[in-house]
Amino acid sequence: MIEVENVSKWFGDFQVLDDCSTQVDKGQVVVVCGPSGSGKSTLVKCVNGLEPFQEGIITVNGVSVGAEDTNLPKLRSQIGMVFQNFELFPHMTVLENICLSQMKVLKREKDEAEERGMKLLDRVDLIDQAAKHPAHLSGGQAQRVAIARALAMDPIAMLFDEPTSALDPEMINEVLDVMVTLAQEGMTMMVITHEMGFAKQVADRVVFMDEGRIEDDAGKDEFFGEPRGGRARLFLSKILTH
Amino acid sequence: MFADFDFQVIVEAAPILWRGMLITLLLTAVAIVGGILFGTVLALMRLSRFMVLSVFSGRYVDAFRSTPLILVIFWFYFAVPYVVGRPIGDLYSVLIAFTLFEAAYYCEIIRAGIQSIRQPQVHAGLALGLSQWQTTRSIVLPQAFRNMVPVILTQAIVLFQDTSLVYVVGLKDFLTAADLVATRDNRVLELYLTAAVVYFVLCFISSMWVKRLRRQYAL
Ligand SMILES: Nc1ncnc2c1ncn2[C@@H]1O[C@H](COP(=O)(O)OP(=O)(O)OP(=O)(O)O)[C@@H](O)[C@H]1O
Numbered sequence A: 001m002i003e004v005e006n007v008s009k010w011f012g013d014f015q016v017l018d019d020c021s022t023q024v025d026k027g028q029v030v031v032v033c034g035p036s037g038s039g040k041s042t043l044v045k046c047v048n049g050l051e052p053f054q055e056g057i058i059t060v061n062g063v064s065v066g067a068e069d070t071n072l073p074k075l076r077s078q079i080g081m082v083f084q085n086f087e088l089f090p091h092m093t094v095l096e097n098i099c100l101s102q103m104k105v106l107k108r109e110k111d112e113a114e115e116r117g118m119k120l121l122d123r124v125d126l127i128d129q130a131a132k133h134p135a136h137l138s139g140g141q142a143q144r145v146a147i148a149r150a151l152a153m154d155p156i157a158m159l160f161d162e163p164t165s166a167l168d169p170e171m172i173n174e175v176l177d178v179m180v181t182l183a184q185e186g187m188t189m190m191v192i193t194h195e196m197g198f199a200k201q202v203a204d205r206v207v208f209m210d211e212g213r214i215e216d217d218a219g220k221d222e223f224f225g226e227p228r229g230g231r232a233r234l235f236l237s238k239i240l241t242h
Numbered sequence B: 001m002f003a004d005f006d007f008q009v010i011v012e013a014a015p016i017l018w019r020g021m022l023i024t025l026l027l028t029a030v031a032i033v034g035g036i037l038f039g040t041v042l043a044l045m046r047l048s049r050f051m052v053l054s055v056f057s058g059r060y061v062d063a064f065r066s067t068p069l070i071l072v073i074f075w076f077y078f079a080v081p082y083v084v085g086r087p088i089g090d091l092y093s094v095l096i097a098f099t100l101f102e103a104a105y106y107c108e109i110i111r112a113g114i115q116s117i118r119q120p121q122v123h124a125g126l127a128l129g130l131s132q133w134q135t136t137r138s139i140v141l142p143q144a145f146r147n148m149v150p151v152i153l154t155q156a157i158v159l160f161q162d163t164s165l166v167y168v169v170g171l172k173d174f175l176t177a178a179d180l181v182a183t184r185d186n187r188v189l190e191l192y193l194t195a196a197v198v199y200f201v202l203c204f205i206s207s208m209w210v211k212r213l214r215r216q217y218a219l
């Protein structure tokens, strides 16, 4: 579903991604972890074309993201994305947030979009918040709305960029629960997270990045089973103990 | 000096002053609406990735910001009929001059407003499949304008005061009307005092209102 082949990217002289290759098959969940600044967000943003890259190829569902003639808006509309800081639109209500792209991109009628929106809000347990503005939601609620907003586009894959790292500890689980259910239903997911509990529960593979390189890319059991080498081990021991 | 202050003079001058005030308000309203509309276009051009648009907009803003308004009014008074090929009247030339001049200032305000919207918000729009333009229109501009309301209104108050400069082309705005009556009836004190009070009260009320908006919406 998502293939990343030998991707390199520079910000000016600074190389953020160095020959990265990995893939996410249909229905798979791949967790991406690694220290701050290692290029995780950049890699994920390359997947839906929010960041351009200079070398390599990324294809999603057979469509090349970097190709000149690719209809990026269309491709992006099929890939859901969830951000660290939710990025709900503050000038719209919760329901409007969920309906905007359904109407503008998928050309759904307002009624249809709202019906779908309410169903998804029900699914993330927030049906009573539909008329509120994002500023009046807790972090956990806001992130669940953001997930519902992405799902409203009926995506074929979902990207998550540290969806729980801006949340108070007591709210992390309500978001992870939604993600676990999504994974169990067979959604194709690429998830940047340091929640190793989540990785152990639903990940098929774990990718470890460091300084722009993919240092480790292994099946979950292998990744957590054997002792890992060098930086990955150090990193794992650090995040698993705190 | 105040001993022979005559209220009757003011009462009699009221219709003329009122007509002047209408011109002033019309100018202010047109320049605000036109200035914001054209200023938004200029701001989008300035931030566009097309060099030609961005450079044009930059030059435009620089040109108007380095020219005194009074000169702009004067030039347009002579230049516009020349360009259009027929006289268009002082009111229209002044409306055009004000709109184009204010657009340069609003452009800078709006540009700052657009840039104050964080990039992840733009990414969120694009990630949903919205086009660049849809993202700008539905996500960036509404938030930018909301943040800009106080600055835009403050600029509007400055503009309201600046409209008095139209006296150079003989247009009878509020201040010019007061001035006319003052010299005609030789009642300088009454009329200038009235003008000052009116300007002060209107601007003061508006500023208070802007302050309240700012507090109320935490802008
Ligand atoms: N627009 C940009 N221009 C220049 N450098 C950038 C830009 N965006 C990111 N970088 C740099 O690229 C590197 C990788 O950034 P990225 O955000 O992908 O890291 P990350 O692994 O997601 O880190 P974190 O865990 O902190 O989110 C960092 O050193 C960052 O400073």
Ligand SMILES: [Mg+2]
Binding pocket: A040, A041, A042, A161, A162
């Ligand atoms: Mg990141």
